[in-house]
Amino acid sequence: MMKRLAILGSTGSIGQQTLEVVRAFPDRFQVVGLAAGRNIDSLATQIRQFHPRLVSFADEDRPVLPDLVKAILALVAGCHQVPMEEMAGHAEVDLVVVATSGKAGLSPSLAALKAGKSIALANKEALVMAGELITAEANQRGGEILPLDSEHSAIWQCLRGEAGGKEVARLLLTASGGPFLRRSGQQLAAVTAEEALEHPTWHMGRKVTIDSATLMNKGMEVIEAHWLFGIPLDSIEVVIHPESVVHSMVEFVDGSIKAQLGIPDMRLPIQYALSYPQRWPNPQLGRLDWKQVSSLSFEPVDMDRFPCLRLAIEAGGKGGTYPVVLSAADEVAVELFLSGDIGFLDIARVVAGSLERHQGTAHPTLEEIMAADAWARQVALEIGRKG
Amino acid sequence: MMKRLAILGSTGSIGQQTLEVVRAFPDRFQVVGLAAGRNIDSLATQIRQFHPRLVSFADEDRPVLPDLVKAILALVAGCHQVPMEEMAGHAEVDLVVVATSGKAGLSPSLAALKAGKSIALANKEALVMAGELITAEANQRGGEILPLDSEHSAIWQCLRGEAGGKEVARLLLTASGGPFLRRSGQQLAAVTAEEALEHPTWHMGRKVTIDSATLMNKGMEVIEAHWLFGIPLDSIEVVIHPESVVHSMVEFVDGSIKAQLGIPDMRLPIQYALSYPQRWPNPQLGRLDWKQVSSLSFEPVDMDRFPCLRLAIEAGGKGGTYPVVLSAADEVAVELFLSGDIGFLDIARVVAGSLERHQGTAHPTLEEIMAADAWARQVALEIGRKG
Numbered sequence: 001m002m003k004r005l006a007i008l009g010s011t012g013s014i015g016q017q018t019l020e021v022v023r024a025f026p027d028r029f030q031v032v033g034l035a036a037g038r039n040i041d042s043l044a045t046q047i048r049q050f051h052p053r054l055v056s057f058a059d060e061d062r063p064v065l066p067d068l069v070k071a072i073l074a075l076v077a078g079c080h081q082v083p084m085e086e087m088a089g090h091a092e093v094d095l096v097v098v099a100t101s102g103k104a105g106l107s108p109s110l111a112a113l114k115a116g117k118s119i120a121l122a123n124k125e126a127l128v129m130a131g132e133l134i135t136a137e138a139n140q141r142g143g144e145i146l147p148l149d150s151e152h153s154a155i156w157q158c159l160r161g162e163a164g165g166k167e168v169a170r171l172l173l174t175a176s177g178g179p180f181l182r183r184s185g186q187q188l189a190a191v192t193a194e195e196a197l198e199h200p201t202w203h204m205g206r207k208v209t210i211d212s213a214t215l216m217n218k219g220m221e222v223i224e225a226h227w228l229f230g231i232p233l234d235s236i237e238v239v240i241h242p243e244s245v246v247h248s249m250v251e252f253v254d255g256s257i258k259a260q261l262g263i264p265d266m267r268l269p270i271q272y273a274l275s276y277p278q279r280w281p282n283p284q285l286g287r288l289d290w291k292q293v294s295s296l297s298f299e300p301v302d303m304d305r306f307p308c309l310r311l312a313i314e315a316g317g318k319g320g321t322y323p324v325v326l327s328a329a330d331e332v333a334v335e336l337f338l339s340g341d342i343g344f345l346d347i348a349r350v351v352a353g354s355l356e357r358h359q360g361t362a363h364p365t366l367e368e369i370m371a372a373d374a375w376a377r378q379v380a381l382e383i384g385r386k387g
Numbered sequence: 388m389m390k391r392l393a394i395l396g397s398t399g400s401i402g403q404q405t406l407e408v409v410r411a412f413p414d415r416f417q418v419v420g421l422a423a424g425r426n427i428d429s430l431a432t433q434i435r436q437f438h439p440r441l442v443s444f445a446d447e448d449r450p451v452l453p454d455l456v457k458a459i460l461a462l463v464a465g466c467h468q469v470p471m472e473e474m475a476g477h478a479e480v481d482l483v484v485v486a487t488s489g490k491a492g493l494s495p496s497l498a499a500l501k502a503g504k505s506i507a508l509a510n511k512e513a514l515v516m517a518g519e520l521i522t523a524e525a526n527q528r529g530g531e532i533l534p535l536d537s538e539h540s541a542i543w544q545c546l547r548g549e550a551g552g553k554e555v556a557r558l559l560l561t562a563s564g565g566p567f568l569r570r571s572g573q574q575l576a577a578v579t580a581e582e583a584l585e586h587p588t589w590h591m592g593r594k595v596t597i598d599s600a601t602l603m604n605k606g607m608e609v610i611e612a613h614w615l616f617g618i619p620l621d622s623i624e625v626v627i628h629p630e631s632v633v634h635s636m637v638e639f640v641d642g643s644i645k646a647q648l649g650i651p652d653m654r655l656p657i658q659y660a661l662s663y664p665q666r667w668p669n670p671q672l673g674r675l676d677w678k679q680v681s682s683l684s685f686e687p688v689d690m691d692r693f694p695c696l697r698l699a700i701e702a703g704g705k706g707g708t709y710p711v712v713l714s715a716a717d718e719v720a721v722e723l724f725l726s727g728d729i730g731f732l733d734i735a736r737v738v739a740g741s742l743e744r745h746q747g748t749a750h751p752t753l754e755e756i757m758a759a760d761a762w763a764r765q766v767a768l769e770i771g772r773k774g
Binding site for chain 2 (some may be wrong): 157158160161162163167169172187239246249251252253255256257258259260261262263268271272274277278279280281282285286287288290291293294295296297298299300
């Protein structure tokens, strides 16, 4: 039986790698929908290759010209344009891959889960901003949230067949530590955008790369893990593991620890989510070579040098709209850093300032989440520009 | 509901640690039967503490005196003596812990499985000598074979919830490498029994400790893993991991690897087998401290310096009575080494010579297995004494 996929954010890094996995198993998957934002050229190529019935390419900041829409839809007979939310909930879709970046992933994730569908989730913001809404929707309608992130996939694989919940003592989320693991606080203050964009292991988008360097990314992953696996935040620990071979671990109440390992290639966790509950051989994927690995190291994280991680865990602990503010303020701060307006350590300062000024709302609705997001963006911009 | 246990080999290292776990969970387990060999004093203490209804203390080499039998049975009202096989198949027993050493574990393992019971297996010889018979009996009557060994427990835990079989690419069995990992061939020739009895990590019986030093133990574990998990021998790889933190790993066909980690304490895998499918917190067990671990290393094994490993894998590959000869010849050779009659490297020579002279029988019956065992013991003694 073919799995029918909708891929939201198909032209981004995760979207493209998802399509690589799909291409390796032409008998297993049918691409029913493709949704992209800015990269219309790349979307057109994908449409010609995968012949989706549904496409989506509205970008909220910049609507696509009507002529271009016509040209794209003419590429494949019977193809028509729908909003992402409609694609996510469409009757012909079995699994929705949410690989959009930013808050754009939130609304289609909810739409898919409302329609009782499972989602393969790479978008961080969905769970960070609306973890409670998203998981409630999944629980109510029976859809599953399958993580695409290597860390969450590792935890998911380690929990496979286990009772989870009360039998889990701790989640051990590994972090490469980013390119500035060994820098002093003073050296961190001098980091430039160019330096920060060079990640040692993973090749990702600009926003995620900066978030990896500040460890904000890891902090958001802690919040995501909390929602994905129902584990309390104070039972989730970040462990620095520069080799990025162990993708994360689970410690059980009996003292046994399970770890998932592999080469750092996003297609591995992507394929696992798509093939789940099966595992398929894929000759295109490399294998871990023990003779190359030889040694794996682990160390505690220094939250004083990487305050974004602490801010994220604190915001996650407070819950409600605090993680929304964290996420929005971070997005603004990273943009200000990339444009050279603020320094590397100012990212944490902007986020911390925004969180301090925030009056949180518990159990927020989608509207309250969006309002907190808009509020935080404005406040973060103010704080950032004041310097 | 209480699990009713029979513990065979209760006074040995694994037996005692099993009873420690039982003692930690008085509401979960009832000890119905205890069987021991030579250590009658220790058995008497256990009988007073656990009040088993059934006891067994016949040692084939040295029957227990009738007066002593009477004195022991008088310790607990209603307690009576039965052969190990009868205890293993007794109606009041739910799970049989087979912690006897040597071939004495074989016959009660078969008796338990024939009665449709599950066995928690620490005895190597049962699967090495009679893997085909044992697993056929388990499959036919529905009993499970739950491994107690840390390596096999690790693999079992990693396979939990997985489809296994064709989805498994490789089992990666870790080995500490024993005390002589860094010795040259020349240095190995000079190893004495005293040196060999000091194992860096695990405290075990004398036979197992020597087998750990020659890596024969690891070779037998490869054969056991083959039978326990139905994985071809050439898909089982031994990886040297001196820290003994990763207890073993499973590589799946999609390139994902799962590992199980923990402190080197046999009570962990013992408790897992007893509590399975649940996991229970046990404050008596230590926990892995990441700040202490810091680094894990892996390296390939050198089969030229540790030929026993190669002999075991070859014998396992040939199947039939060859692993019987391997096991029996090794037992004789280790005894000769411990008594100072042969050198450390002669252990492999004796085993290799016995295997060379053997004319194997495919799919042997229990009688053929016992005959091959007796034959090999005689031949090994001859080869060993010739020097």
